[in-house]
Amino acid sequence: MALLSADTLLAEYTLNIRKTHSERLLPLIDALLRESAVEREQLEAVAVAVGPGSFTGIRIGVATARALAQGLAIPAAGVSTLKALAEAVPTPGALICPLLDARRNEVYGALYRRQSAPSLRLEELIAPAATALDNLIGQLHRYQEPIIFTGEGLAAYGPPLTAALGSQAVLPPAPLRLCRASWVALCGRRLLERNPAASYEELLPQYLRRPEAERRLAERQKEGSP
């Protein structure tokens, strides 16, 4: 998590360890505010990564953000995890592909192009989706220029990406691949500049995938229908 004031990053914690978010999240928020000498009542908005990612992990984050916004009566913004990852690459003109492990032989991925100055905005070329890695590689082949990959999915998918795309694949070192809360806060602030009244009521996870039971039921119904 991170605390942003105007353009200054006041504080940020990144813990990439296996302990449940449920136990960690609120004590860390409390510690971050204490260290920064900021009272919770001084918070003007809350931003949260809404996924894609682990369903349970995302829900803990979104539930916490929604309740903080409700309790403090402040606006709330939901930020795509993939977009926040892409924000960390500033190079004008760069193609950026954030990747997360979606299990079951799939990745959560998207493709963005960083526009040139002065806008420097991220243009979405491939919308966030859960897809087979080979499928995504097929789509990426068409852009015959270097692609900067990011995201924790690279730990598992780095080698097959390099094998398929050769020098087209640019893999940054591990510390640069994490979804940092400061980028979520920054993206959140931009969203809130456009929509200052954004409410926790509309804040929901971006799952990109239906529940398993729902998919199986739909399949069975398709088989059953003539």
Next chain:
Amino acid sequence: MIPPPDASPCYILGLESSCDETAAAVVADGRRIMSNIISSQIELHARYGGVVPEIASRRHLEQINLIIGEALSEAGLTLKELHAIAVSSGPGLVGALLIGVSTAKALAYAARLPLIAVNHVEAHLYANHLTGAGIRYPLIALIASGGHTALLLMPEPEQIVSLGQTRDDAAGETFDKVARAMGLGYPGGPQIDRLASSGRPDAVDFPRAYLDEKARFDFSFSGLKSAVINHLHHLRQKKEELSLADLAASFQEALVRVLVDKTVAAAKEHHAACVLLAGGVAANSRLRTLLRSELAQALPAVPLYFPPPLLCTDNAAMIAAAAFPRYRCGLYAPLDLNASASLTPGC
């Protein structure tokens, strides 16, 4: 300890999301319901024949803040006027519980209110505190629902001892599974209850698991469930005439008998001053009648209390009521509170 009449009441907001109901309620002094909002997901899960945890978790998150807002406005209170926020932290579906726990923690933190963690099974018992029943101690409580079956002893207020619980399927779960095998709808409890009223309870002699002496207050219903399902297959194979009403009545009798016998035995052994029934299965008409008559025969001076149907099934008023004694003792939960799928009562 009843507060003096001029003292302002203690308002606790309760949150509940352990299974398929998203609920929020405000209760004053652990006894008076100011609001009790429940958003049931039964229809969402009906086509799957049971609760789908991922679907339940998604819906809880969509609903919970809205439900909290409604509970506060119906009670005519703001967050700042509350004294504490209570949440059921287990047992239940862990993903579903986490929505309530994460929300309660963040809301309590934002509003600078104490957070109270409540055991969901124990909370069922406190539904009886909301009805003005003349509760006396020691008491015996039978909590039976789709997720749990437990026999509890309260030697005195705020002290809970677990005497026994189910070793396999919960009572309500057994009703649901048998109803599904019989081709009845979900949830199965009310369907079987209705069907059984026109059947003969002695038509089929199904097994009743009383277990050995050491485990005499524990329950086991998986053997009964298998016996009913086998009996059903057997009849269908031989294309014999099948009375669903007789089957429902015989099954229900076997299950309810065990619940009643163990509850009455526990009441005798612990010299109970009253007996409480709670949980979704407490709405079963045969359980209510049989427990009442058996208790009246064995222990005529011991009254039986059970909550109205709305407070039998999962709700948040019981969570807020159960939190009240903990609030008075200052038993607050830390910010790293986690949800626990298998929290046992009396800990």
